[in-house]
Amino acid sequence: MDDNDKSRVLLITPPYVNDLRFGKDWQRAESANPPLGLMYLADTLINNGHDVSFIDFNVDKYEYDDFVALVKEKDFALITTFTMALRNVKKLIRIIKESNPNIFVICGGPHCNLSRALVDGSDMSVVGEAEEVIAELVKRITLNKPVDDIPGLIYPKDGKVVHNEGVLFVKDLNKSKHASHKLARGKDYGDFCGVRLKNFAGIMSSRGCPFRCRYCTYKGVSPYRERSPENVVDELVQLERAGAGIVAFYDDNFLLNKRRAHAIMDLIMEKRLRLKIFIQARVDSADPDLYQKLRNAGVVGIAYGVESGNQDVLDFYQKDVNVKKIEEAITLADRVGMITHGNFMIGAPIEDETHFKINKEFLDRVPMDWISVNVLCYLKGTPLWESAFNAGLIKENQIVVQANEKLSKYTYAQWLDMKDKLVDGFYAKPTRVLRLIYKAVRLGMFDIGLKFLFRHFKKVPFLPIEEPVIEI
Numbered sequence: 001m002d003d004n005d006k007s008r009v010l011l012i013t014p015p016y017v018n019d020l021r022f023g024k025d026w027q028r029a030e031s032a033n034p035p036l037g038l039m040y041l042a043d044t045l046i047n048n049g050h051d052v053s054f055i056d057f058n059v060d061k062y063e064y065d066d067f068v069a070l071v072k073e074k075d076f077a078l079i080t081t082f083t084m085a086l087r088n089v090k091k092l093i094r095i096i097k098e099s100n101p102n103i104f105v106i107c108g109g110p111h112c113n114l115s116r117a118l119v120d121g122s123d124m125s126v127v128g129e130a131e132e133v134i135a136e137l138v139k140r141i142t143l144n145k146p147v148d149d150i151p152g153l154i155y156p157k158d159g160k161v162v163h164n165e166g167v168l169f170v171k172d173l174n175k176s177k178h179a180s181h182k183l184a185r186g187k188d189y190g191d192f193c194g195v196r197l198k199n200f201a202g203i204m205s206s207r208g209c210p211f212r213c214r215y216c217t218y219k220g221v222s223p224y225r226e227r228s229p230e231n232v233v234d235e236l237v238q239l240e241r242a243g244a245g246i247v248a249f250y251d252d253n254f255l256l257n258k259r260r261a262h263a264i265m266d267l268i269m270e271k272r273l274r275l276k277i278f279i280q281a282r283v284d285s286a287d288p289d290l291y292q293k294l295r296n297a298g299v300v301g302i303a304y305g306v307e308s309g310n311q312d313v314l315d316f317y318q319k320d321v322n323v324k325k326i327e328e329a330i331t332l333a334d335r336v337g338m339i340t341h342g343n344f345m346i347g348a349p350i351e352d353e354t355h356f357k358i359n360k361e362f363l364d365r366v367p368m369d370w371i372s373v374n375v376l377c378y379l380k381g382t383p384l385w386e387s388a389f390n391a392g393l394i395k396e397n398q399i400v401v402q403a404n405e406k407l408s409k410y411t412y413a414q415w416l417d418m419k420d421k422l423v424d425g426f427y428a429k430p431t432r433v434l435r436l437i438y439k440a441v442r443l444g445m446f447d448i449g450l451k452f453l454f455r456h457f458k459k460v461p462f463l464p465i466e467e468p469v470i471e472i
Contacts, residue, residue, distance in 0.1 A: 006049045007075040007138050011038045011183070013056040014079065014088040020057065022064040029058040030191040032248070033202035037109060038080050039178035040131040046179055048135040054183040057088075068099040075102075076138060080109040081119060083217070083379050083399055087470065093121035104141055110217050114381025118154045118161050127152035128168030128222055129207070131176060169222035173207065174231045181242065195451045199245035205232045205264070209252040211282075213305075214318050214384040215345070215376065224256070229263035233271060240273055248278040255285035262290060265297035276300045276445065284321055286329035291336045300443045301339040304329065309362025310355045313348050327366055334367035339439050339449075342368050344422070347376030347403025347415050356418055363426050369436045373422050375415045376403040400470035412468040 013035045014020060018027040035056065045052050053070070055062065071077065077096050081089050093105055107119040108126035118125045130137070133150055140147050147153055151166030170176055190200045208224035209216070239247060255261050268275075278301040279294070294302070304326070308314055311323050333340045344359070363371070378385040380399040388394045393406050404412045427433065440449025 006051060007142055008051045008073060009045055009053070009076045009078060009138065010071065010074040011042055011052065011054045012077060012079045012092060013038060013058060014082075014085045014092055015057045016082060016085050018058075020088040020091045022062055022067065026057075026061045028061075028188070031056065031058040031189055032191050032197075032200060033189055033250075034178075034180035034184035034187070035080050036178055036180070036202065036204055036250070037129075038078065039180045039183065040129070040176055041078060041134045042179035042183055043177045044131050044135050045138070046182065050135070050138065052179075052183065056184075056187060059188045068095070071096050071099045071103065074100065075104065075142070077103055077105045078134075079105065079107050079122075081107045081111040081125075082109060083111045083114065083381070084470070086111055086119075086399060090120055093119070097121060106137075111381075112154075113167075114217055114379065116154070116163070116381075118156065124153060124155040126168065127154065129170050130168050132170055133168060167222060169225075170207075171225070173225050173227045195448065197246055197448065199243055200248070201239045201242075201244040201246070202248050202250055203232070203235055203239070204250045205254065206251045206256070210256075211253075211320065212318060212383075214316070214387075215379075215382055217379055217382055226257060226260055229260055229267055232264050233267040233273075236268065236273055236275060237271060240275055244275065246276045246278070249280065251280060253282050253285065254279040255281040255290065258285065258287060258290055262293060265293045265299075268297040273298065276443070278303065280304075281329075282321065283326045283329035286325070286332050288332060291332050291338070295336040295338055299338060300445060301341060302333050303341040303343065306342040307345045308348075308355070309359045310351070312350060313355060316348050316350055317345075323362070327362075330366045330368055334369075337439060337442060339369045339436065339443070340367070341370045341372070344371060344373045345376050346373060346418055346422070347408050347410075349408050352409055356422075359422060360425055363422065364429075367435070368426075369432070369439065371423065371426055373419045375412065375419060376408075377401070378403075378407065395471075397471045398469050402468045404468055 015027075016029055016031075018029050021027060038054065042052050042054065053074070079089055079092060089107065096103055096105060104124070105122045106124045106126060107122045108130055112119065112125045113127055116127060128151070137147060137150060147155070148162070148164060151164055152168040153164040155162055190197050206224065206226045208222050210224050236247065275298050277297070277299045279299055280303045283304055283306070306326055307317055307319060309323055309326070314321060314323070330340050330342070346356070346359070378388055378394060378401040385394060385401070388401075388407060389396065394401050401407065402412050403410075403415050408415070410418075437446070437449055440446050
Protein backbone atom coordinates (compact mmCIF):
# COMPACT_ATOMS: atom_id res chain seq x y z
CA MET A 1 0.00 0.00 0.00
CA ASP A 2 1.27 3.46 -0.86
CA ASP A 3 1.28 5.68 2.24
CA ASN A 4 0.69 8.75 0.10
CA ASP A 5 -2.44 7.47 -1.62
CA LYS A 6 -5.94 7.03 -0.36
CA SER A 7 -6.83 3.39 0.13
CA ARG A 8 -8.77 1.17 -2.26
CA VAL A 9 -11.45 -0.56 -0.23
CA LEU A 10 -13.66 -3.48 -1.23
CA LEU A 11 -16.85 -4.03 0.80
CA ILE A 12 -18.28 -7.56 0.64
CA THR A 13 -21.53 -9.21 1.69
CA PRO A 14 -21.23 -13.02 1.49
CA PRO A 15 -24.09 -15.32 0.48
CA TYR A 16 -26.44 -15.67 3.47
CA VAL A 17 -27.72 -19.18 2.87
CA ASN A 18 -26.31 -20.52 -0.39
CA ASP A 19 -22.76 -21.75 -0.84
CA LEU A 20 -20.22 -19.31 -2.23
CA ARG A 21 -20.26 -19.93 -5.96
CA PHE A 22 -19.08 -18.16 -9.08
CA GLY A 23 -20.10 -18.02 -12.73
CA LYS A 24 -22.73 -20.48 -13.94
CA ASP A 25 -22.93 -22.11 -10.48
CA TRP A 26 -23.88 -18.84 -8.73
CA GLN A 27 -27.30 -18.71 -7.06
CA ARG A 28 -29.31 -15.58 -6.43
CA ALA A 29 -30.58 -15.27 -2.85
CA GLU A 30 -33.39 -13.34 -1.22
CA SER A 31 -32.09 -9.84 -0.52
CA ALA A 32 -34.32 -6.83 -0.04
CA ASN A 33 -31.81 -4.05 0.45
CA PRO A 34 -28.16 -3.12 0.37
CA PRO A 35 -26.61 -4.11 3.74
CA LEU A 36 -26.99 -0.94 5.77
CA GLY A 37 -24.07 -1.80 8.07
CA LEU A 38 -21.59 -1.76 5.21
CA MET A 39 -23.28 1.23 3.62
CA TYR A 40 -22.71 3.34 6.75
CA LEU A 41 -19.01 2.46 6.57
CA ALA A 42 -18.99 3.25 2.88
CA ASP A 43 -20.30 6.79 3.35
CA THR A 44 -17.55 7.64 5.82
CA LEU A 45 -14.84 6.13 3.62
CA ILE A 46 -16.09 7.87 0.48
CA ASN A 47 -16.30 11.22 2.27
CA ASN A 48 -12.68 10.77 3.35
CA GLY A 49 -11.53 10.30 -0.21
CA HIS A 50 -11.10 6.53 -0.36
CA ASP A 51 -11.86 4.50 -3.47
CA VAL A 52 -14.77 2.23 -2.43
CA SER A 53 -16.25 -0.76 -4.28
CA PHE A 54 -19.07 -3.04 -3.16
CA ILE A 55 -20.02 -6.66 -3.91
CA ASP A 56 -23.09 -8.43 -2.57
CA PHE A 57 -22.83 -12.10 -3.53
CA ASN A 58 -26.56 -12.51 -2.90
CA VAL A 59 -27.36 -10.39 -5.95
CA ASP A 60 -24.02 -10.01 -7.79
CA LYS A 61 -22.87 -12.76 -10.14
CA TYR A 62 -19.10 -12.86 -10.56
CA GLU A 63 -16.77 -15.05 -12.53
CA TYR A 64 -14.01 -16.37 -10.29
CA ASP A 65 -11.22 -14.80 -12.36
CA ASP A 66 -12.98 -11.42 -12.40
CA PHE A 67 -13.30 -11.48 -8.61
CA VAL A 68 -9.62 -12.37 -8.21
CA ALA A 69 -8.60 -9.58 -10.57
CA LEU A 70 -10.65 -7.09 -8.56
CA VAL A 71 -9.17 -8.26 -5.25
CA LYS A 72 -5.63 -7.82 -6.58
CA GLU A 73 -6.31 -4.09 -7.02
CA LYS A 74 -7.48 -3.50 -3.43
CA ASP A 75 -5.75 -2.52 -0.19
CA PHE A 76 -8.58 -3.47 2.18
CA ALA A 77 -11.45 -5.96 2.17
CA LEU A 78 -14.26 -5.34 4.68
CA ILE A 79 -16.59 -8.32 5.08
CA THR A 80 -19.91 -8.28 6.92
CA THR A 81 -20.07 -11.55 8.87
CA PHE A 82 -23.15 -13.53 9.86
CA THR A 83 -22.89 -16.77 11.82
CA MET A 84 -25.03 -18.59 9.25
CA ALA A 85 -22.61 -17.44 6.52
CA LEU A 86 -19.35 -17.99 8.41
CA ARG A 87 -18.15 -20.78 6.14
CA ASN A 88 -18.68 -18.56 3.11
CA VAL A 89 -16.78 -15.76 4.84
CA LYS A 90 -13.83 -18.08 5.46
CA LYS A 91 -13.88 -19.22 1.82
CA LEU A 92 -13.83 -15.60 0.72
CA ILE A 93 -10.92 -14.80 3.02
CA ARG A 94 -8.90 -17.73 1.63
CA ILE A 95 -9.52 -16.63 -1.96
CA ILE A 96 -8.74 -13.00 -1.13
CA LYS A 97 -5.50 -13.78 0.70
CA GLU A 98 -4.31 -16.22 -1.97
CA SER A 99 -5.03 -13.61 -4.65
CA ASN A 100 -3.50 -10.67 -2.80
CA PRO A 101 -1.32 -11.53 0.24
CA ASN A 102 -0.86 -7.83 1.03
CA ILE A 103 -4.54 -6.99 1.37
CA PHE A 104 -5.84 -6.25 4.89
CA VAL A 105 -9.05 -8.12 5.72
CA ILE A 106 -11.42 -6.77 8.38
CA CYS A 107 -14.54 -8.66 9.52
CA GLY A 108 -17.45 -7.12 11.39
CA GLY A 109 -21.15 -7.62 11.91
CA PRO A 110 -23.43 -9.86 13.98
CA HIS A 111 -21.09 -12.85 14.24
CA CYS A 112 -18.19 -10.75 15.49
CA ASN A 113 -20.49 -9.05 18.00
CA LEU A 114 -21.53 -12.47 19.30
CA SER A 115 -18.28 -14.39 19.24
CA ARG A 116 -15.93 -11.57 20.31
CA ALA A 117 -13.24 -13.53 18.47
CA LEU A 118 -10.94 -13.05 15.50
CA VAL A 119 -12.42 -14.63 12.37
CA ASP A 120 -9.96 -17.25 11.10
CA GLY A 121 -7.76 -15.91 8.33
CA SER A 122 -8.72 -12.27 8.80
CA ASP A 123 -6.38 -9.53 9.98
CA MET A 124 -8.90 -7.93 12.30
CA SER A 125 -12.41 -8.33 13.68
CA VAL A 126 -14.50 -5.41 14.90
CA VAL A 127 -17.12 -5.50 17.65
CA GLY A 128 -19.88 -2.92 17.31
CA GLU A 129 -20.50 -0.04 14.90
CA ALA A 130 -17.36 1.23 13.17
CA GLU A 131 -18.59 4.02 10.91
CA GLU A 132 -17.20 6.82 13.09
CA VAL A 133 -13.70 5.31 13.28
CA ILE A 134 -13.33 3.36 10.03
CA ALA A 135 -11.56 6.14 8.13
CA GLU A 136 -9.10 6.69 11.00
CA LEU A 137 -8.62 2.93 11.36
CA VAL A 138 -7.81 2.51 7.66
CA LYS A 139 -5.38 5.42 7.86
CA ARG A 140 -3.53 4.02 10.88
CA ILE A 141 -3.28 0.54 9.39
CA THR A 142 -1.96 2.01 6.15
CA LEU A 143 0.67 4.04 8.03
CA ASN A 144 1.42 1.14 10.41
CA LYS A 145 0.42 3.19 13.44
CA PRO A 146 -0.95 1.78 16.75
CA VAL A 147 -4.67 1.02 17.07
CA ASP A 148 -4.66 -0.02 20.73
CA ASP A 149 -6.76 2.99 21.80
CA ILE A 150 -9.69 2.15 19.47
CA PRO A 151 -12.32 0.06 21.35
CA GLY A 152 -13.73 -3.22 20.07
CA LEU A 153 -10.82 -4.31 17.86
CA ILE A 154 -9.51 -7.88 17.83
CA TYR A 155 -6.24 -8.56 15.99
CA PRO A 156 -3.04 -10.64 16.12
CA LYS A 157 0.07 -9.00 17.53
CA ASP A 158 3.41 -10.54 18.49
CA GLY A 159 2.02 -14.06 18.27
CA LYS A 160 -1.02 -13.33 20.43
CA VAL A 161 -4.58 -12.18 19.77
CA VAL A 162 -5.22 -8.74 21.26
CA HIS A 163 -8.72 -7.70 22.38
CA ASN A 164 -9.11 -3.95 22.76
CA GLU A 165 -11.58 -3.35 25.57
CA GLY A 166 -15.01 -1.91 24.90
CA VAL A 167 -17.48 -1.85 22.01
CA LEU A 168 -17.78 0.66 19.20
CA PHE A 169 -21.12 2.41 18.92
CA VAL A 170 -22.44 5.62 17.42
CA LYS A 171 -23.82 8.03 19.98
CA ASP A 172 -25.63 10.40 17.63
CA LEU A 173 -27.44 8.49 14.89
CA ASN A 174 -28.56 11.73 13.24
CA LYS A 175 -25.00 12.12 11.94
CA SER A 176 -24.91 8.67 10.33
CA LYS A 177 -25.65 8.41 6.63
CA HIS A 178 -25.43 5.41 4.35
CA ALA A 179 -24.13 5.28 0.80
CA SER A 180 -26.49 2.77 -0.79
CA HIS A 181 -27.60 5.38 -3.31
CA LYS A 182 -23.97 5.61 -4.45
CA LEU A 183 -22.88 1.97 -4.39
CA ALA A 184 -26.02 -0.12 -4.87
CA ARG A 185 -27.59 1.65 -7.83
CA GLY A 186 -28.42 -0.92 -10.49
CA LYS A 187 -28.10 -3.97 -8.22
CA ASP A 188 -31.00 -6.39 -8.26
CA TYR A 189 -32.53 -5.78 -4.82
CA GLY A 190 -36.20 -5.93 -3.88
CA ASP A 191 -36.92 -9.34 -2.31
CA PHE A 192 -39.07 -8.69 0.77
CA CYS A 193 -39.85 -11.87 2.74
CA GLY A 194 -39.44 -13.87 -0.44
CA VAL A 195 -41.59 -11.68 -2.69
CA ARG A 196 -40.21 -9.43 -5.41
CA LEU A 197 -41.33 -5.84 -4.95
CA LYS A 198 -40.74 -2.85 -7.19
CA ASN A 199 -39.53 0.49 -5.87
CA PHE A 200 -38.70 -1.01 -2.47
CA ALA A 201 -36.35 0.58 0.07
CA GLY A 202 -35.30 0.00 3.66
CA ILE A 203 -34.58 2.35 6.52
CA MET A 204 -33.42 2.04 10.12
CA SER A 205 -34.52 4.77 12.51
CA SER A 206 -33.12 3.27 15.73
CA ARG A 207 -30.47 0.79 16.81
CA GLY A 208 -30.15 -1.55 19.74
CA CYS A 209 -32.74 -3.32 21.83
CA PRO A 210 -33.30 -3.16 25.61
CA PHE A 211 -34.84 -6.65 25.76
CA ARG A 212 -32.97 -9.90 26.38
CA CYS A 213 -34.67 -12.79 24.58
CA ARG A 214 -32.64 -15.98 25.02
CA TYR A 215 -32.37 -16.82 21.32
CA CYS A 216 -31.44 -13.32 20.17
CA THR A 217 -28.10 -12.47 18.63
CA TYR A 218 -28.21 -8.90 19.93
CA LYS A 219 -26.58 -9.71 23.30
CA GLY A 220 -26.44 -6.10 24.48
CA VAL A 221 -23.70 -5.04 22.07
CA SER A 222 -24.77 -1.41 22.16
CA PRO A 223 -27.43 0.65 23.92
CA TYR A 224 -30.76 1.57 22.38
CA ARG A 225 -30.55 4.85 20.42
CA GLU A 226 -32.89 6.78 18.14
CA ARG A 227 -32.79 9.17 15.24
CA SER A 228 -34.91 12.28 15.61
CA PRO A 229 -38.32 12.35 13.87
CA GLU A 230 -37.13 15.17 11.59
CA ASN A 231 -34.02 13.22 10.58
CA VAL A 232 -36.06 10.09 9.81
CA VAL A 233 -38.68 11.88 7.73
CA ASP A 234 -36.00 13.78 5.81
CA GLU A 235 -34.68 10.41 4.64
CA LEU A 236 -38.19 9.24 3.76
CA VAL A 237 -38.64 12.36 1.64
CA GLN A 238 -35.36 11.58 -0.16
CA LEU A 239 -36.39 7.98 -0.73
CA GLU A 240 -39.73 9.00 -2.23
CA ARG A 241 -38.03 11.53 -4.50
CA ALA A 242 -35.65 8.79 -5.62
CA GLY A 243 -38.61 6.65 -6.68
CA ALA A 244 -39.34 4.50 -3.64
CA GLY A 245 -42.98 3.53 -3.19
CA ILE A 246 -42.67 0.91 -0.44
CA VAL A 247 -40.44 1.35 2.60
CA ALA A 248 -39.69 -1.11 5.40
CA PHE A 249 -38.38 0.00 8.78
CA TYR A 250 -35.83 -2.53 10.04
CA ASP A 251 -35.84 -1.29 13.62
CA ASP A 252 -36.21 -4.17 16.10
CA ASN A 253 -39.13 -2.26 17.62
CA PHE A 254 -40.17 0.87 15.79
CA LEU A 255 -42.82 1.64 18.42
CA LEU A 256 -40.61 1.38 21.51
CA ASN A 257 -40.81 5.16 21.98
CA LYS A 258 -44.45 5.94 21.26
CA ARG A 259 -43.99 9.71 21.47
CA ARG A 260 -41.34 9.56 18.73
CA ALA A 261 -43.52 7.25 16.61
CA HIS A 262 -46.40 9.74 16.89
CA ALA A 263 -44.07 12.57 15.83
CA ILE A 264 -42.76 10.65 12.81
CA MET A 265 -46.27 9.85 11.64
CA ASP A 266 -47.35 13.48 12.12
CA LEU A 267 -44.44 14.67 9.95
CA ILE A 268 -45.18 12.06 7.27
CA MET A 269 -48.74 13.38 7.01
CA GLU A 270 -47.55 16.99 7.15
CA LYS A 271 -45.17 16.31 4.22
CA ARG A 272 -47.97 14.46 2.41
CA LEU A 273 -45.80 11.47 1.63
CA ARG A 274 -47.50 8.66 -0.25
CA LEU A 275 -45.24 5.80 0.82
CA LYS A 276 -46.57 2.40 1.82
CA ILE A 277 -44.75 1.50 5.03
CA PHE A 278 -44.01 -1.76 6.85
CA ILE A 279 -42.81 -1.76 10.45
CA GLN A 280 -41.75 -4.25 13.14
CA ALA A 281 -42.99 -3.91 16.71
CA ARG A 282 -43.52 -5.71 19.98
CA VAL A 283 -47.08 -6.53 20.91
CA ASP A 284 -46.84 -4.57 24.17
CA SER A 285 -46.55 -1.36 22.14
CA ALA A 286 -50.13 -1.64 20.90
CA ASP A 287 -52.20 1.51 21.42
CA PRO A 288 -55.50 2.46 19.67
CA ASP A 289 -54.64 6.11 18.95
CA LEU A 290 -51.13 5.28 17.76
CA TYR A 291 -52.28 2.40 15.54
CA GLN A 292 -54.90 4.58 13.87
CA LYS A 293 -52.29 7.25 13.25
CA LEU A 294 -49.93 4.65 11.79
CA ARG A 295 -52.60 3.63 9.33
CA ASN A 296 -53.49 7.24 8.46
CA ALA A 297 -49.82 7.99 7.74
CA GLY A 298 -49.38 5.09 5.33
CA VAL A 299 -48.34 2.11 7.45
CA VAL A 300 -49.85 -0.87 5.64
CA GLY A 301 -48.26 -3.75 7.53
CA ILE A 302 -46.90 -4.58 10.95
CA ALA A 303 -44.76 -7.59 11.86
CA TYR A 304 -44.58 -9.13 15.33
CA GLY A 305 -42.15 -11.57 16.85
CA VAL A 306 -44.99 -13.67 18.28
CA GLU A 307 -42.86 -16.83 18.66
CA SER A 308 -45.61 -18.91 20.34
CA GLY A 309 -49.21 -19.03 21.52
CA ASN A 310 -48.03 -20.92 24.64
CA GLN A 311 -47.28 -18.82 27.70
CA ASP A 312 -44.75 -21.27 29.14
CA VAL A 313 -42.78 -21.17 25.88
CA LEU A 314 -42.81 -17.36 25.86
CA ASP A 315 -41.52 -17.43 29.43
CA PHE A 316 -38.79 -19.91 28.45
CA TYR A 317 -37.65 -17.48 25.75
CA GLN A 318 -37.83 -14.58 28.27
CA LYS A 319 -40.09 -12.61 25.92
CA ASP A 320 -41.67 -10.59 28.78
CA VAL A 321 -45.09 -10.63 27.08
CA ASN A 322 -48.26 -12.64 27.57
CA VAL A 323 -50.58 -14.33 25.11
CA LYS A 324 -53.43 -11.94 25.89
CA LYS A 325 -51.28 -8.95 24.86
CA ILE A 326 -50.42 -10.71 21.61
CA GLU A 327 -54.07 -11.27 20.78
CA GLU A 328 -54.98 -7.68 21.65
CA ALA A 329 -52.24 -6.24 19.44
CA ILE A 330 -53.14 -8.39 16.43
CA THR A 331 -56.84 -7.62 16.83
CA LEU A 332 -56.19 -3.89 17.10
CA ALA A 333 -53.97 -3.84 14.01
CA ASP A 334 -56.61 -5.79 12.09
CA ARG A 335 -59.32 -3.38 13.22
CA VAL A 336 -57.52 -0.35 11.75
CA GLY A 337 -56.89 -2.22 8.48
CA MET A 338 -53.19 -3.08 8.66
CA ILE A 339 -51.86 -6.38 7.35
CA THR A 340 -50.39 -8.38 10.24
CA HIS A 341 -47.44 -10.73 10.01
CA GLY A 342 -46.40 -13.08 12.80
CA ASN A 343 -43.03 -14.77 13.20
CA PHE A 344 -43.33 -18.06 15.08
CA MET A 345 -40.75 -20.50 16.40
CA ILE A 346 -41.21 -24.13 17.32
CA GLY A 347 -38.68 -26.44 18.90
CA ALA A 348 -38.24 -25.29 22.50
CA PRO A 349 -37.12 -28.09 24.86
CA ILE A 350 -40.43 -27.97 26.74
CA GLU A 351 -42.67 -28.20 23.66
CA ASP A 352 -44.74 -31.30 22.92
CA GLU A 353 -47.93 -32.20 21.04
CA THR A 354 -50.05 -30.22 23.50
CA HIS A 355 -48.07 -27.07 22.66
CA PHE A 356 -48.59 -27.76 18.95
CA LYS A 357 -52.36 -27.98 19.47
CA ILE A 358 -52.39 -24.75 21.48
CA ASN A 359 -50.41 -23.00 18.73
CA LYS A 360 -52.92 -24.22 16.16
CA GLU A 361 -55.87 -23.06 18.30
CA PHE A 362 -54.18 -19.69 18.77
CA LEU A 363 -53.70 -19.24 15.02
CA ASP A 364 -57.30 -20.30 14.37
CA ARG A 365 -58.74 -17.57 16.58
CA VAL A 366 -56.52 -14.51 15.95
CA PRO A 367 -57.03 -12.30 12.85
CA MET A 368 -53.44 -12.72 11.67
CA ASP A 369 -53.01 -12.37 7.91
CA TRP A 370 -49.66 -13.91 7.19
CA ILE A 371 -47.15 -16.01 9.13
CA SER A 372 -43.71 -17.52 8.93
CA VAL A 373 -42.75 -20.45 11.13
CA ASN A 374 -39.14 -21.37 11.88
CA VAL A 375 -37.56 -24.20 13.80
CA LEU A 376 -35.68 -22.91 16.84
CA CYS A 377 -32.06 -22.24 15.99
CA TYR A 378 -29.22 -22.20 18.53
CA LEU A 379 -26.65 -19.63 17.36
CA LYS A 380 -23.27 -19.59 19.04
CA GLY A 381 -22.97 -16.65 21.41
CA THR A 382 -26.65 -16.46 22.33
CA PRO A 383 -27.75 -17.30 25.89
CA LEU A 384 -29.70 -20.25 24.49
CA TRP A 385 -26.63 -21.73 22.79
CA GLU A 386 -24.43 -21.14 25.82
CA SER A 387 -26.92 -22.93 28.09
CA ALA A 388 -27.04 -25.95 25.78
CA PHE A 389 -23.25 -25.98 25.44
CA ASN A 390 -22.78 -25.91 29.22
CA ALA A 391 -25.17 -28.84 29.47
CA GLY A 392 -23.04 -30.82 27.01
CA LEU A 393 -25.73 -30.82 24.31
CA ILE A 394 -23.79 -28.77 21.76
CA LYS A 395 -20.11 -28.96 20.79
CA GLU A 396 -17.95 -25.85 20.74
CA ASN A 397 -17.42 -26.02 16.98
CA GLN A 398 -21.16 -26.30 16.29
CA ILE A 399 -21.99 -22.66 15.67
CA VAL A 400 -25.51 -23.22 14.30
CA VAL A 401 -27.73 -26.02 15.60
CA GLN A 402 -31.40 -26.53 14.81
CA ALA A 403 -33.68 -28.05 17.43
CA ASN A 404 -33.25 -31.83 17.40
CA GLU A 405 -33.72 -34.93 19.55
CA LYS A 406 -30.83 -33.91 21.84
CA LEU A 407 -32.16 -30.42 22.42
CA SER A 408 -35.88 -31.14 22.39
CA LYS A 409 -38.48 -33.90 22.36
CA TYR A 410 -38.43 -34.41 18.60
CA THR A 411 -36.04 -34.79 15.69
CA TYR A 412 -35.33 -31.91 13.33
CA ALA A 413 -37.34 -33.70 10.61
CA GLN A 414 -40.32 -33.96 12.95
CA TRP A 415 -40.13 -30.26 13.73
CA LEU A 416 -40.11 -29.50 10.00
CA ASP A 417 -43.22 -31.64 9.58
CA MET A 418 -44.98 -29.75 12.41
CA LYS A 419 -43.92 -26.47 10.85
CA ASP A 420 -45.56 -27.44 7.55
CA LYS A 421 -48.74 -28.53 9.31
CA LEU A 422 -49.03 -25.21 11.17
CA VAL A 423 -48.53 -23.17 8.01
CA ASP A 424 -50.84 -25.30 5.87
CA GLY A 425 -53.53 -25.24 8.52
CA PHE A 426 -53.23 -21.47 8.82
CA TYR A 427 -53.86 -20.83 5.11
CA ALA A 428 -56.50 -23.56 4.81
CA LYS A 429 -59.19 -21.17 6.05
CA PRO A 430 -60.92 -19.39 3.12
CA THR A 431 -61.98 -16.52 5.40
CA ARG A 432 -58.32 -15.77 6.19
CA VAL A 433 -57.34 -15.68 2.53
CA LEU A 434 -60.35 -13.52 1.65
CA ARG A 435 -59.53 -11.10 4.49
CA LEU A 436 -55.96 -10.66 3.25
CA ILE A 437 -57.17 -10.01 -0.29
CA TYR A 438 -59.78 -7.54 1.00
CA LYS A 439 -57.14 -5.63 2.99
CA ALA A 440 -54.71 -5.65 0.09
CA VAL A 441 -57.38 -4.16 -2.20
CA ARG A 442 -58.23 -1.42 0.32
CA LEU A 443 -54.53 -0.64 0.75
CA GLY A 444 -53.94 -0.46 -3.00
CA MET A 445 -51.74 -3.55 -2.84
CA PHE A 446 -53.82 -6.24 -4.52
CA ASP A 447 -50.94 -7.50 -6.68
CA ILE A 448 -48.62 -7.76 -3.67
CA GLY A 449 -51.22 -9.65 -1.65
CA LEU A 450 -51.57 -12.17 -4.47
CA LYS A 451 -47.79 -12.61 -4.63
CA PHE A 452 -47.62 -13.56 -0.96
CA LEU A 453 -50.49 -16.03 -1.33
CA PHE A 454 -49.04 -17.50 -4.51
CA ARG A 455 -45.71 -18.02 -2.77
CA HIS A 456 -47.36 -20.00 -0.01
CA PHE A 457 -49.59 -22.16 -2.19
CA LYS A 458 -46.62 -22.99 -4.40
CA LYS A 459 -44.90 -24.10 -1.15
CA VAL A 460 -41.82 -21.96 -1.75
CA PRO A 461 -39.94 -21.56 1.55
CA PHE A 462 -38.97 -18.07 2.66
CA LEU A 463 -35.40 -19.33 2.91
CA PRO A 464 -33.89 -22.63 1.77
CA ILE A 465 -33.99 -25.16 4.61
CA GLU A 466 -30.66 -25.05 6.38
CA GLU A 467 -28.75 -28.16 7.34
CA PRO A 468 -29.45 -29.15 10.98
CA VAL A 469 -25.90 -28.40 12.18
CA ILE A 470 -23.23 -26.03 10.85
CA GLU A 471 -19.74 -26.73 12.18
CA ILE A 472 -16.46 -24.88 11.85
